[in-house]
Structure formats: structure tokens, C-alpha cells
Amino acid sequence: xxxxxxNNRESDSNNPRHIAIIMDGNGRWxxxxxxxxxxxxxxxxxxxRKIIEYCVNHKIExxxxxxxxxxxxxxxxxxxxxxxxxxxxxxxxxxxxxDRNNIRLRFIGxxxxxxxxxxxxxxxxxxxxxxxxxxxxxxAANYGGHWDICQAFQRIAGKMAAGELQNQVISDELISQHxxxxxxxAPDLFIRSGGEQRVSNFMLWQLAYAEMYFTxxxxxxxxxNSLEDAIKxxxxxxxxxxxxxxxxxxxxxxx
Ligand code: IPE
Ligand code: IPE
Ligand code: MG
Numbered sequence: 001x002x003x004x005x006x007n008n009r010e011s012d013s014n015n016p017r018h019i020a021i022i023m024d025g026n027g028r029w030x031x032x033x034x035x036x037x038x039x040x041x042x043x044x045x046x047x048x049r050k051i052i053e054y055c056v057n058h059k060i061e062x063x064x065x066x067x068x069x070x071x072x073x074x075x076x077x078x079x080x081x082x083x084x085x086x087x088x089x090x091x092x093x094x095x096x097x098x099d100r101n102n103i104r105l106r107f108i109g110x111x112x113x114x115x116x117x118x119x120x121x122x123x124x125x126x127x128x129x130x131x132x133x134x135x136x137x138x139x140a141a142n143y144g145g146h147w148d149i150c151q152a153f154q155r156i157a158g159k160m161a162a163g164e165l166q167n168q169v170i171s172d173e174l175i176s177q178h179x180x181x182x183x184x185x186a187p188d189l190f191i192r193s194g195g196e197q198r199v200s201n202f203m204l205w206q207l208a209y210a211e212m213y214f215t216x217x218x219x220x221x222x223x224x225n226s227l228e229d230a231i232k233x234x235x236x237x238x239x240x241x242x243x244x245x246x247x248x249x250x251x252x253x254x255x
Pocket of ligand 3 (some may be wrong): 025
């Protein structure tokens with residue numbers, strides 16, 4: 001993955017800090033070409049590389065990619081196996097490249113359902129890249145927003161039972177700190193390719209104030225221009241976080 005990590009990286013204070021993407025449409029991309037869905041998933045991996053490269057070059061702090069949902073186990077067994085094999089092969093091939101490009105890799109989702117080999121590779125990738133600073137790449141694998149909120153509550157309840165969180169109010173911050181995305185800024189820009197306009201159990205808590213961008217482009221066709229269009233749309237919007245338009249324009253409030 002040829003990432004340009006040199007001095008001409010663009011920094012733009014209006015850029016989203018965190019972009020979260022539902023990469024949808026691989027299957028339809030293949031079916032349109034009378035090819036098996038597997039080919040669509042392979043083409044989808046290729047599209048990912050260009051998007052990572054763009055984000056690093058434009059100093060996006062966090063890029064989250066939804067790779068496999070907690071509901072995707074419902075697919076035919078052959079497709080699930082193929083996706084697992086592709087996930088493993090991609091990690092084997094890409095972790096060193098991510099590391100060389102100073103990218104920190106992090107996984108969110110219930111990894112206990114994956115094979116030991118895959119879990120080991122995921123842990124290795126995170127450990128190897130943990131001190132990298134160019135960008136954080138979050139891969140959501142066996143991820144579901146409901147799962148994330150449940151596991152956060154479970155850990156909070158565990159700490160309360162153990163006396164570690166005495167008389168603690170259940171606050172926004174406390175919950176955020178126990179989600180799988182703890183320590184990361186919330187996504188500013190949510191993108192879904194493939195034409196569906198739904199959230200499909202992705203980052204339900206974290207998307208509270210994300211700008212939503214939907215495109216009919218199928219994921220394997222989603223390229224740097226597509227991402228640029230999404231970012232342009234993001235920049236054209238006024239984010240108000242509950243304030244009035246006038247307050248924001250007069251800079252009477254800090255957002
Ligand atoms: C997204 O593409 C990839 C995964 C869910 C793993 P799909 O496989 O959902 O593609 P479509 O929606 O069937 O076209
Ligand atoms: C969402 O896509 C999950 C990923 C892209 C990994 P799906 O294709 O599984 O979503 P639904 O089921 O159509 O909502
Ligand atoms: Mg789909």
C-alpha cells in the first residue's frame with residue numbers, strides 16, 4: 001500500500017476527524033458482472049487500500065470500516081468461510097504495510113467467535129502497530145451496536161459489583177469510556193455505499209451526531225473521488241449540535 005507519508009500531507013481543520021464507513025454492495029457488484037459474490041468481496045478489499053491511503057494523506061485521525069457485522073453469520077456457510085479466509089489473508093498481507101505507514105490498527109467487535117488463529121493475528125496486528133501515529137484504522141469485525149452497548153453495561157456492572165465504581169452515576173462519559181471505541185473521537189462523518197439507507201446495527205451510540213452520507217456507488221467502485229464527494233458534502237453542512245444557526249454563525253458557542 002503506497003501511502004505518501006511525506007511533508008505534503010494535507011491538513012484541513014474542516015475535515016472530519018473520524019470517518020466511519022459501511023462498505024456495502026460487494027455482492028451486487030459481482031452479480032452485475034455475472035461473477036460469484038466472492039469476487040465482489042475481493043474487489044472490495046482492493047477498494048479499501050485506496051481509501052486508507054487517501055485518509056492518511058489527508059490527515060484523517062480515525063477511519064473505521066465495517067467489515068463483518070454480528071448479523072453476517074446468517075449468510076450461507078460458504079460465504080462466511082470465504083469472508084473469514086479473506087479477512088485472514090488480508091491481515092497476513094497488510095499488517096506490515098500498515099505498520100510501515102505508521103498506521104495504528106484496532107479491532108472492535110466480539111472477537112471470541114473467530115478462530116484462535118484469526119484472534120491471534122488480530123492481537124498481533126494491534127500490538128505491532130500500537131504506537132503508530134499517522135492514523136488509527138479501526139476494523140469492525142463481528143461488530144454490532146447492540147453488542148457494544150451490552151458489553152459496556154456488563155463491564156460497568158462488573159466494576160460496580162466489585163466495588164470499583166462506588167456511587168458512580170451512569171453518565172454519557174462512563175458509557176463512552178466502556179464502549180469498544182473508548183478513547184477515540186465519535187465519528188463526524190458516516191458513509192454507506194451500496195444504496196441502502198440504514199445503519200444496520202453499526203455504532204449506534206457513537207453516531208449520535210454524525211453527518212450521514214449515502215451513495216448508490218457499490219463498494220468496489222468507491223474510490224478516492226467518491227470519498228472526496230462525501231467529504232465535500234460534509235464540509236457544506238452546518239453542524240449545530242442543538243444550537244441555532246445564528247449562534248453557530250456568530251461563533252457565540254463552541255461546538
Ligand atoms: C458488504 O457487501 C460486505 C459484507 C457485508 C461483508 P455485501 O456482501 O453486503 O454486498 P451486497 O449488499 O449483497 O451487494
Ligand atoms: C452491513 O452490510 C455490514 C457490513 C457492510 C459489514 P449488510 O449488507 O450486512 O447490511 P444489511 O443486512 O443489508 O442491512
Ligand atoms: Mg449488503
